[in-house]
Amino acid sequence: MKQPITGYHKDAEDHWVAELACGHGQHVRHDPPWMERPWVTTEEGRNNHLGVELNCVRCDEAGLKVATALLEECRKTLIESYESAGISGLCDEGQFESAVGSIQTLDLNKIVAKALSTTKG
Ligand SMILES: [Zn+2]
Structure with a gap:
């Protein structure tokens, strides 16, 4: 089920977690070459992705x-x-x-x- 990103926080291991509208969290790691998400490393990038929908497995x-x-x-x-x-x-x-x-x-x-x-x- 697609849910828009409403915010972010870091977990205990310093990884970014997108907060979704449903209340669930989802890791948004930038871990090349496995996971390419350079936008998550800057505040501007993260702000630009507010409202973007991620599939919430939970x-x-x-x-x-x-x-x-x-x-x-x-x-x-x-x-x-x-x-x-x-x-x-x-x-x-x-x-x-x-x-x-x-x-x-x-x-x-x-x-x-x-x-x-x-x-x-
Ligand atoms: Zn959810």
């Missing part, structure tokens, strides 16, 4: 965790609702409608919070 990971948790909750809720409607004597169509409707009851905040709580640490 945001990608968090997004994937949320998406995976949501898929799993949907699957679980659909199956439970479908089976429960079947036990209640609904026809196939009724079971299907019940299952689809059950997705509306999912607590997205809870799913997101639970998914991201396992990201930390």
Whole structure:
């Protein structure tokens, strides 16, 4: 997920870290010939790169965790609702409608919070 650079700081090893809008940090090393970022060595260069977007892997990971948790909750809720409607004597169509409707009851905040709580640490 692309995130704009909002600032910079140095880490304990004196390497520049770009601060991204999402709150995550990302090293922006100038370490030729492996990593060419001469702009990071000057204040002017760094200022010129404010607003430039970097791909934030940590945001990608968090997004994937949320998406995976949501898929799993949907699957679980659909199956439970479908089976429960079947036990209640609904026809196939009724079971299907019940299952689809059950997705509306999912607590997205809870799913997101639970998914991201396992990201930390
Ligand atoms: Zn991020």
